[in-house]
Amino acid sequence: MNARTTVRVPAKVNLQLAVGPLRDDGYHDLVNVFHAVSLFDEVTAEPGAGTTVRVEGESIEGVPVDGDNLAARAARMLAARLGVEPDVSLTIRKAIPVAGGMAGGSADAAAALVACARLWGVDPTSPHLYESAAALGSDVPFALLGGTAVGTGRGEVLAPVETVGRFHWVFALADGGLSTPAVYAECDRLREAAGVRQGPPQASPDLMAALASGDAEALGAALHNDLQDAALSLRPSLAATLAAGRESGAIGALVSGSGPTCAFLAESEERAVSLAASLAGAGVARSAVAAHGPVPGATVI
Ligand SMILES: C[C@@](CO)(OP(=O)(O)O)[C@H](O)COP(=O)(O)OP(=O)(O)OC[C@H]1O[C@@H](n2ccc(N)nc2=O)[C@H](O)[C@@H]1O
Ligand SMILES: Nc1ncnc2c1ncn2[C@@H]1O[C@H](COP(=O)(O)OP(=O)(O)O)[C@@H](O)[C@H]1O
Numbered sequence: 001m002n003a004r005t006t007v008r009v010p011a012k013v014n015l016q017l018a019v020g021p022l023r024d025d026g027y028h029d030l031v032n033v034f035h036a037v038s039l040f041d042e043v044t045a046e047p048g049a050g051t052t053v054r055v056e057g058e059s060i061e062g063v064p065v066d067g068d069n070l071a072a073r074a075a076r077m078l079a080a081r082l083g084v085e086p087d088v089s090l091t092i093r094k095a096i097p098v099a100g101g102m103a104g105g106s107a108d109a110a111a112a113l114v115a116c117a118r119l120w121g122v123d124p125t126s127p128h129l130y131e132s133a134a135a136l137g138s139d140v141p142f143a144l145l146g147g148t149a150v151g152t153g154r155g156e157v158l159a160p161v162e163t164v165g166r167f168h169w170v171f172a173l174a175d176g177g178l179s180t181p182a183v184y185a186e187c188d189r190l191r192e193a194a195g196v197r198q199g200p201p202q203a204s205p206d207l208m209a210a211l212a213s214g215d216a217e218a219l220g221a222a223l224h225n226d227l228q229d230a231a232l233s234l235r236p237s238l239a240a241t242l243a244a245g246r247e248s249g250a251i252g253a254l255v256s257g258s259g260p261t262c263a264f265l266a267e268s269e270e271r272a273v274s275l276a277a278s279l280a281g282a283g284v285a286r287s288a289v290a291a292h293g294p295v296p297g298a299t300v301i
Helices: 070-082 104-119 127-136 140-145 180-194 205-213 216-222 228-234 238-247 269-282
Strands: 005-022 028-046 051-056 088-093 148-152 157-160 167-173 252-255 262-266 287-293
Touching: 005 104, 005 140, 005 167, 005 180, 005 205, 005 216, 005 287, 028 104, 028 140, 028 167, 051 070, 070 088, 070 104, 070 127, 088 104, 104 127, 104 140, 127 140, 140 148, 140 157, 167 216, 167 238, 167 269, 180 228, 205 216, 216 252, 216 262, 228 238, 228 252, 238 252, 238 262, 238 269, 262 269, 269 287
Parallel strands: 051 088
Antiparallel strands: 005 028, 028 088, 028 148, 028 287, 148 157, 167 262, 167 287, 252 262
16 A cells, blocks of 8 residues: 555557547547657545545646546546545646647546556556556557557557657647547548548558658658548648648648647657747647657556
């Protein structure tokens, strides 16, 4: 049993998001190539009475501070599975943009699972953690794992991907978020309007080869997001953000997941820093931050 545990957990960008047809259960089958990047939230768990949450950070509008917070839901779910009281005081320090397509809520849920497991003396490799994660949300298991991984099913069935080297990214953060269900629904609507009959999602061989060889140029060319048109349809201003990044020398540019964060791949760390400055100066984003990947998943610090 531990008195106080802090867990650091990364954001993700989707290197490939291939979206299959709508399933009967309301989800879509995916090929979701997750990549964990060095933008981190921190979740601290301490003994408490019941489950309480405090949220700290600069842009935390819209993050629930009650039992709806995904970190609180994670604590209650793990406690129920373990048959213990969900007595924990959680403090979340947020740096991952809220409703930004970088899975910040999922990250906090994964961090809370790891922190509570340690607080309650549970083996961190216990299957209760993965099973709770998958029940909480499609992106939560990846936040436990980190690195680079292919998610299939609704994104929760993970296979790690070996990669070479470090990739340098810039993330253009937007004002306000986009709702994930609304973006999936818009994707379905656009496909129906265009008469597209969607087949099963397929992994991109070019993307896998680029990751295996560490070839950033090839990775930039292979980045693809099936939700991008839907995110652009709901937030047309993102087209100018993507164009500004390409004009400033990005070797790849796409909307991250359901958006509205835009992700840009740079040739080097130096190029990423100058690209972030260009994007911030161009007035096409609330702010722009440089980061690298892959990084590990939820980790006790
Ligand atoms: C799009 C992605 C890409 O990684 O993430 P974000 O960019 O939002 O972070 C994910 O698929 C989001 O995963 P997550 O945010 O965990 O979604 P969930 O809570 O499981 O589901 C929320 C809703 O999204 C839609 N959904 C989610 C996953 C999936 N495979 N098909 C779907 O259609 C459904 O409408 C579902 O009700
Ligand atoms: N710990 C949390 N951090 C952020 N959002 C949360 C959290 N718990 C619940 N939410 C809710 O989940 C929504 C989606 O949040 P987030 O995971 O940041 O975005 P995305 O799904 O785009 O990656 C938020 O708008 C908020 O209402």
